Amino acid sequence: MTSTTIVIASVLKPVYEPRMYEKIAITLTKNRAAIIHVVGYGTVDQTVHSSSVQAHGLGSFKRLSFKRLFASWQVLRLLFQLKPTIAIACTHELLIPFLLYKIIHPSVKLVYDLQENYYLNILHTQAFPSFLRWAVAAWVRWKERLTLPFYSQIIAAENCYLQEIPFIQSKAIVVANKAVVDPIVLQARRNTVLKERTCLLFSGTISSEYGIYEAIDLAEKLYDADASFYLRIVGYCADQKEQKKLQDYIHGKSFIETLPFDQPMPHTDILKAISEADWGLVAYRDNVATRNRIPTKLYEYISHQLPVLCTTNPVWQELVTTYDAGLCINYKQTHIDLLIRLLKMPGFYRSTAHPVELTWEVEEKKLETLFL
Secondary structure (H helix, E strand, O other): OOEEEEEEEEEEEEOOOOHHHHHHHHHHHEEEOOOEEEEEEEOOOOOOOOEEEEEEEEEEOOOOOOOHHHHHHHHHHHHHHHHOOOOEEHHHHHHHHHHHHHHOOOOOEEEEOOOHHHHHHHHHHHOOOOHHHHHHHHHOOOHHHHHHHHOOOOEOOOOOOOHHHHHHHEEEEEOOOOOOOHHHHHHHHHOOOOOEEEEEEEEEEEEOOOHHHHHHHHHHHHHHHHHHHHHHEEEOOOOHHHHHHHHHHHOOOOOOEEEOOOOOOHHHHHHHHHOOOEEEEEEEOOOOOOOOOOOHHHHHHHOOOOEEEEOOOHHHHHHHHHHEEEEEEOOOOOHHHHHHHHHHOOOOOOOOOOOOHEHHHHHHHHHHHHOO
């Protein structure tokens, strides 16, 4: 069997980001003789070993910096060193560098893993200063259109992207960012007993758009009414200004437990937090950029049978209802006494059937077929 060299790369996503490393990279090591290289933000953890997956760190840099611009060309230099037969760009920033590599090595197969609708994200979040948003969003959309003919396949992380970005439909397949289920965590969740204190978990990406302040405010109201409630924050905040604002916001709030959130953390830390929590908070603000997406942590919480307290959203509410997974509420306007009674009640996930359709097990079959 001929060995295949595959490069999976991003600029801002951490080297061991679950979709790149745990899902795509590990899946592509199965049923083929392949050497996989994963390239991402940060440094390489020498304790992580895999004979078929090699990690390359781009170092640390601010979101808005010249070093970030240079990182794309670091990846291009790596391509020339590694000489992949398949190169998967996991961010729009690498579309043109990958195309330049293909001009020199036309036999390479280029794939775009479309993890976000970057155009909408840039326009409708605080990632860029307001005076830059239209120009940056237009530049990103132009790159996606320009490079599309040179990419063999687009992997879309959300079904809604096919409607939001119709020009990708001819080359797109949806490979959703569903959960890799940890059987130890799942068993721990199934064996959960009623505890004296109630742990509310906010995990994953930490930002105002994802509802971190709404989660804190609700947890504070619950704590004020019943001191057995506390909030655990386990995740990563990429924006330094947001980090400072959040640190100030939680200062002196004894009901909050948090790990350092200024650096990407191992996914195992999040899974451990899921195993220990009583409720998972999905507190997204209503935003056109995220309204039709399914948060990865919603897949993770439901797949590991952690009850969820979810923002009222038709797409997410259907999942919560279908799997008897928790409650959908308005985080800013809710009856606290009634909510406390509901949060203390057992009885969610009454079905013993595990929702395999929400797990990566289903999606990896699509990915394997794609690269046969």
